[in-house]
Amino acid sequence: MEAVTTQDITVNDLQWKIEYRPEQCTLCGSCVAACTFGAIYVDMERLDKPVFTGSVPEGTRQHRAMPVIRQRSDINHACVGCGMCEKICPNTAIRPVRNEDSRMPLLQRQHGHPIKRGGRTNLNSQRTLDSIVVGRISQMTDPALDSERHTFDMRAPLGRVVDARHLPLAIDGNNLLIQGKTPPVRWIYPLIFSDMSIGALSPRAWEALTLAVGYLNEHCHLPVRMSSGEGGVPRKLMESDKFRYMILQIASGHFGWNRIVRAMPFMKTDPCAILIKIGQGAKPGDGGLLPAAKVGPHIQALRGVPKATLHSPPNHQGLYSIEESVQKMHLSLNAAFGFRVPVAIKCAASATSVSVYNNLLRDPYRICGGFFLDGIQGGTGAANEVSLDHTGHPIVSKLRDCYQAAVAQGLQGQIPLWAGGGIGMTGNAAADAFKMICLGANGVIVGKILIQLLGCIGNEHGRCNKCNTDKCPTGICTQDPRLMKRLDVDRGAQNVVDYVLAFDAELRKLMAPIGNSSLPVGRSDALVSTDRAVADKLGIQYAC
Amino acid sequence: MCRIGSIKSLEPVPPSVALRLMISQQEGHDNSGFAMVMKDLAGAFLHYKNFPLLSMACTGRGVQLVNEYMEQHGFVQIAQWVPEVDRQPGLKIEAMPRYVFRNYDYPEIYRYRTQAEREDLLLDTRLALRKLLEEGNDGYVYSFWPDVLTLKEIGDPADIATYFRLWNDDSRLLSRNIVVQCRQNTNYDIVRYAAHPFFLQGFTLCANGENTFFTKNKEFQKSLFRGYIGFESDSQNFLYSLHYVLHELKWPIRYFKHVITPLPFAEIETRPDREVLKLIRESLAHLEINGPNTIIGMLPDSTMITCCDSKKLRPVVVARDDKMVAIASEVCGINEIMPDRDTSRDIYPNERELIEIRNDLEICRWKQ
Numbered sequence: 001m002e003a004v005t006t007q008d009i010t011v012n013d014l015q016w017k018i019e020y021r022p023e024q025c026t027l028c029g030s031c032v033a034a035c036t037f038g039a040i041y042v043d044m045e046r047l048d049k050p051v052f053t054g055s056v057p058e059g060t061r062q063h064r065a066m067p068v069i070r071q072r073s074d075i076n077h078a079c080v081g082c083g084m085c086e087k088i089c090p091n092t093a094i095r096p097v098r099n100e101d102s103r104m105p106l107l108q109r110q111h112g113h114p115i116k117r118g119g120r121t122n123l124n125s126q127r128t129l130d131s132i133v134v135g136r137i138s139q140m141t142d143p144a145l146d147s148e149r150h151t152f153d154m155r156a157p158l159g160r161v162v163d164a165r166h167l168p169l170a171i172d173g174n175n176l177l178i179q180g181k182t183p184p185v186r187w188i189y190p191l192i193f194s195d196m197s198i199g200a201l202s203p204r205a206w207e208a209l210t211l212a213v214g215y216l217n218e219h220c221h222l223p224v225r226m227s228s229g230e231g232g233v234p235r236k237l238m239e240s241d242k243f244r245y246m247i248l249q250i251a252s253g254h255f256g257w258n259r260i261v262r263a264m265p266f267m268k269t270d271p272c273a274i275l276i277k278i279g280q281g282a283k284p285g286d287g288g289l290l291p292a293a294k295v296g297p298h299i300q301a302l303r304g305v306p307k308a309t310l311h312s313p314p315n316h317q318g319l320y321s322i323e324e325s326v327q328k329m330h331l332s333l334n335a336a337f338g339f340r341v342p343v344a345i346k347c348a349a350s351a352t353s354v355s356v357y358n359n360l361l362r363d364p365y366r367i368c369g370g371f372f373l374d375g376i377q378g379g380t381g382a383a384n385e386v387s388l389d390h391t392g393h394p395i396v397s398k399l400r401d402c403y404q405a406a407v408a409q410g411l412q413g414q415i416p417l418w419a420g421g422g423i424g425m426t427g428n429a430a431a432d433a434f435k436m437i438c439l440g441a442n443g444v445i446v447g448k449i450l451i452q453l454l455g456c457i458g459n460e461h462g463r464c465n466k467c468n469t470d471k472c473p474t475g476i477c478t479q480d481p482r483l484m485k486r487l488d489v490d491r492g493a494q495n496v497v498d499y500v501l502a503f504d505a506e507l508r509k510l511m512a513p514i515g516n517s518s519l520p521v522g523r524s525d526a527l528v529s530t531d532r533a534v535a536d537k538l539g540i541q542y543a544c
Numbered sequence: 545m546c547r548i549g550s551i552k553s554l555e556p557v558p559p560s561v562a563l564r565l566m567i568s569q570q571e572g573h574d575n576s577g578f579a580m581v582m583k584d585l586a587g588a589f590l591h592y593k594n595f596p597l598l599s600m601a602c603t604g605r606g607v608q609l610v611n612e613y614m615e616q617h618g619f620v621q622i623a624q625w626v627p628e629v630d631r632q633p634g635l636k637i638e639a640m641p642r643y644v645f646r647n648y649d650y651p652e653i654y655r656y657r658t659q660a661e662r663e664d665l666l667l668d669t670r671l672a673l674r675k676l677l678e679e680g681n682d683g684y685v686y687s688f689w690p691d692v693l694t695l696k697e698i699g700d701p702a703d704i705a706t707y708f709r710l711w712n713d714d715s716r717l718l719s720r721n722i723v724v725q726c727r728q729n730t731n732y733d734i735v736r737y738a739a740h741p742f743f744l745q746g747f748t749l750c751a752n753g754e755n756t757f758f759t760k761n762k763e764f765q766k767s768l769f770r771g772y773i774g775f776e777s778d779s780q781n782f783l784y785s786l787h788y789v790l791h792e793l794k795w796p797i798r799y800f801k802h803v804i805t806p807l808p809f810a811e812i813e814t815r816p817d818r819e820v821l822k823l824i825r826e827s828l829a830h831l832e833i834n835g836p837n838t839i840i841g842m843l844p845d846s847t848m849i850t851c852c853d854s855k856k857l858r859p860v861v862v863a864r865d866d867k868m869v870a871i872a873s874e875v876c877g878i879n880e881i882m883p884d885r886d887t888s889r890d891i892y893p894n895e896r897e898l899i900e901i902r903n904d905l906e907i908c909r910w911k912q
Contacts, residue, residue, distance in 0.1 A: 164828050412763065413829050516756060525759040
């Protein structure tokens, strides 16, 4: 009899257990081939047992060896629950099952390293927006509009808006004439595809998103814009007229900007905007991270880096104050594009967000073209789990705080507010967007939901979240050419387009009952909350 | 739905014309009040056109408070008209104890001040008096402006007219311009300040309908100008936006329509003046209105305007003869006072135009 070695890791310690039904297995091996994590393998099951047969039982010893599929009881090859085995099995013989008794959180730090993963927070999945409903419906005193028949004008500004008293307008008889320059402002669809870089995403996934953006703009007349993320842009795109749909991101690592700068003389059109990333809701204050495993040759070429883990520092080096940030980064980026391109800033939502926003609003250069706030429920391609789960700030109240701070000063609308971090977390991004707009956002940014539309199966209950490993089973967050091919670019783009078209229709379905044909920015009176604490905090009606 | 109306006449007309314009529109209506602003006065006020006229309804204590304040601040009363009211029983009116219509001369130190400084003084004085009376619930100050008289009361419009003897046409109350409305607020509390027409620095406005961007407008307007106060009604937003565009920004009148109901972006892009229109839409996004509504406005120079929401969800009609132009929510009102006009000249403004009626009765249709 063997002694039990209690420190040994068994399948029951892992987060997911493979449920295998040998009686249905055809032993095709597809599941093993499909598992990018090596969590299962083909093994020989040896059976050696006495068998009694005949009318007078006569014992014989039978030896049988059967090929079976087994799960590895190894932390480094733990099943992540992605379900690719189940997806590919022709006979429903195998599937992962969540293990309630998992000891993974204790075991994963065994080499003294913090846990790293992708996805979004798995601890803070509370849904403030679900306790809010659109409760001010046009009935009798004013008519609701018809979402199918009436026209709706759903556009949001991106760029520094000048207050009316300071517009360079001269009166010429009955006309106003422009007699000076104003900062560039783009009126775009109130939905921006958030900044996921080539590197975090596979080039094919990134391509699928750009295809969707192109299609939405040119065939559906929805001016949706996409942020490049910090990882450069393919030269061909920079030299194409589709470049106007892109928002170029610059973060503290400046990855990809060498090539962007070199491409400038060849750009046919300006990009939509520049987005300076200061922080990210998923891992605020922790900088960017692209693990070496994902720095493939094409990523090295795009970013001009060797194969190594790429850290973007938590701060932009050399910026020691917000005023200086405005002068150095905003002005230089504005100047780089001849003051024709709005330069916005993205920060992680924080207890200090209002102070940041106030500083930007009061900046005498009037140079900041947008304030992107990213909440704790935003996603990431790679982060320390402690950051994902334990740092950040819920977006809803922080967005509201910023809007109300602007209202108190009469400055609302001057620096457009774009909010993200969990938009569409439960599937309906239009409802989330509408409520955020009523609370003061000009528009919303989405990321995670886009890759979920491409086929990502990760969720905030710990499923997969292995975007950092280069083993993405869906081909979305990997740089492995073999895995990338799993993603059908055209079908992925089609999914995204379909979703945005439905988003557009749903947004109209929400605007029509409150009788608005343009975006109800700041129309908090249209919302009621069934949670008194939420109602009090956001300054909206409580209803029960 | 409120009914609103206005009259611009070459010859001064009595309030009874405005009453006839409105009462014929009252079918199925709650007839809960009467409110009018008269401008370019004749009759009792003819000789005091340059002296600011204070219109208020208050208690006896309210009169004392106002007397003290005006004296302390150097205003000199030079004329007063006290309506000789008819207190016959059975009239549906919630009358205030005192109605005061007084012309004042400016304080001595304002004798050589600019027009703008005088306008600021009148506004600040009205706001101060309003605050003073509100503290003890002692009454309401509706307007304090040269050549402008405001009368508002709660009750049946016909009875209110009887009470103030407005049917008598005794030539004491006459004016070339009247903006009128016959209803109290039906959505919210009945507050005298919530009954339009509203008045601010020479601008008068009444609205029929809803402004579903009330919260958004209010939050923005509160910090734009010290006179944008109250917000007892979502219709006040229109007055404040009108005042802001014309008085503060000093933009031509046609841009008011572009501010409150901007063109869709797709249309803006096709226009030669798109850059101006986009700037306006950007900077004044929070003054956009939504919902079904029609407004009638009167400017400091007595020009009248009317326009509708961007989907024309509420009606309005403009009609004229040789001596008068009238605007009304329903054409039956106009038929009452101008039965012999050429109806083919009636104008039913569309959702993309702003009608401007000048003092010589020229009608200008500004296409958006």
